[in-house]
Amino acid sequence: METVPELMVMQEMPKPRKTFLLQRGNYDTPGEQVFPNTPESILPFPKNLPKNRYGLALWLTNPKNPLTARVAVNRLWQNLLGVGLVKTSDDFGNQGEMPSHPELLDWLAVTFRESGWNIKKMNKMIVLSATYRQDSQTAKNTREKDPENRLLARGPAYRMSAEMIRDNALMASGLLNRKIGGKSVKPYQPDGLWEINSMTYVPDSGAAIYRRSLYVIVKRSVPNPTLATFDAPSRSYCMVRRQSTNTPLQALVTLNDPTFIEASRVLGAQMCQIADSRQGISQVYRKLTGRRIAKAELELLNTMQQAQVKKFRQQPAKQKGWLTIGQYRAVKSMDQALLAANTVVANTILNSDASLTKR
Known part of the structure; x- marks a missing residue:
């Protein structure tokens, strides 16, 4: 059985475990018992749905839920134009920023939901829009008035992410391996990095070396140095907005x-x-x-x-x-x-x- 690949699968417990508020965060001092529910201010949880992960998925995609589709299209917009219609794409609460174009956000959200949550169709619609296809160059006074292009008066201009930079080089050269799915790959990296955890790193060879950066193996304690230098996160937690830097180390990587x-x-x-x-x-x-x-x-x-x-x-x-x-x-x-x-x-x-x- 040691040679058989294993996959972790989540399953509901026959009898849900009791959950309590922890006094001052201490696990050994439980307080009031809490039960599964959703914020009523967004959408009360329908009584006909089971209070488990399946019910939560149906609640999230409920046509009456005002949030899910807006959050999704805002992230797609951010990926393509650099800044979301709601700049604080990681915070749609009362501490976040109001949308720069609320009517556009509403229209995109409804269109996305009615398309069957078709991400490819939404991305295609955005990149074919007149807004996206504008020239990113503009007059100096316009750039000074609107440095982040919140008015959408010009095309997007921003530094590409770590994965984009690596994949762009592979794609342009024709080396990119277009295989979809499968196990993680180990591209080139300096010798000895994994020794900190008493482990050895053996780079892959052949076509696996040229797979998309999406498939690069990530070890949280020792991230891939190429991607990490370009601000790729460790994936130990969700990051909706990445920071973007320009450092001498990045030039050393590409050189x-x-x-x-x-x-x-x-x-x-x-x-x-x-x-x-x-x-x-x-x-x-x-x-x-x-x-x-x-x-x-x-x-x-x-x-x-x-x-x-x-x-x-x-x-x-x-x-x-x-x-x-x-x-x-x-x-x-x-x-x-x-x-x-x-x-x-x-x-x-x-x-x-x-x-x-x-x-």
Whole structure:
């Protein structure tokens, strides 16, 4: 039986355990007994529903419940536009902020509920809206009046989350493993991190290395260093709004993490297959940033590529790090100096603000 995978399943007890208020929080001093119920100010619990998890699910999705759909669509809006219609997406109570556009929030909530709680349809509707598709650039005085874009006068602009940054690099390079479901994966990470708990960490190999960040194994006492550096939480508690920082450590990750070096090498190999270096740079730039490259940026990167090719031809030993980190290997018949130079260019684009910030 030790080889059989186990899955924890919750089940209602035949006879519910009694629950009490704890005096001053002490477990050994129980006070008044309490019973399952919901806040009447939101929606009284229907008498025909069982007071268990199934009944709670029906109460949450009851058409008369004013809160569930609003909270859900507000989080979807926050994911796509950076700030929710209710900024305090983690607090819809009387300590939270009032919605900036209450009628829009109500309409989205009703539409979401009537669609059968179809998340994909709601996301599609938001990204196809005129509000989302606006240019994120705006006049200086407008930005000063509304720095958080609460008036929705421009498109979203915010730093991508940890998982987005890693997945974007894998997706742009073509390395991303699109498999859905399955067990957690162990990507690259520095040796010795798990020894603090007397455990060993053996990275996966093959296609598992390139699965989405959603599947990266999380150990609460030793979180994945790549994701943690970009403010990913430990998952030990629910976090509705993440903090967003920009630190030197984040630049060190995107410059040195094997996943990002590998993705840059694959993109560099794709550039090598295009005779016109400028065209190759333009294609990689658009894959990583989602926009067309400006003329000044193209000339700067093209000059950089030529300088890197010259350096690697004169000092072949400097190619090693760029060409050997990670498990992916380019075709040996490819010009190694050119490949290394293109890898540097791709990594430079990957580290630019245009790649790390959603606009």
